[in-house]
Amino acid sequence: MFKEAINNYLHAHGYESIDLKAVLFDMDGVLFDSMPNHAESWHKIMKRFGFGLSREEAYMHEGRTGASTINIVSRRERGHDATEEEIKECEGFVIKYIVSIVSFKY
Numbered sequence: 001m002f003k004e005a006i007n008n009y010l011h012a013h014g015y016e017s018i019d020l021k022a023v024l025f026d027m028d029g030v031l032f033d034s035m036p037n038h039a040e041s042w043h044k045i046m047k048r049f050g051f052g053l054s055r056e057e058a059y060m061h062e063g064r065t066g067a068s069t070i071n072i073v074s075r076r077e078r079g080h081d082a083t084e085e086e087i088k089e090c091e092g093f094v095i096k097y098i099v100s101i102v103s104f105k106y
Contacts, residue, residue: 005099005102006018007026016053025057031038034098034102035062037057037101037102038058038059038062038098039055039056039059040055040062040101041059041094041095041097041098041101042069042094043055044085044097045090045093045094045097046070046073046090048093049054049086049089049090051070051077052077053069053073054072055077055084066090066091066094067082067091070082070087070090070091071087074086
């Protein structure tokens with residue numbers, strides 16, 4: 001997944017390869033604020049699963065685990081926690097969606 005994103009970036013910017021000397025990890029918000037991408041992803045995927053989670057509410061869940069966010073919304077809308085299978089499936093879609101957003105933007 002990451003190799004493809006790196007290759008896409010190199011190709012889009014006219015590079016054949018990259019010779020990394022170091023890697024910088026951004027602890028979200030220092031160099032790049034990814035929360036808008038997270039909020040959009042959570043909103044779209046929760047809607048796909050039949051849950052109402054606005055982009056604004058997604059910001060309120062920043063810092064929670066995915067399972068916690070899913071269960072809060074599930075309890076509110078269905079009166080019970082999501083199953084482990086629902087949590088895994090939903091989290092998987094959120095991750096894939098976030099990666100697709102970032103891959104296309106950068």
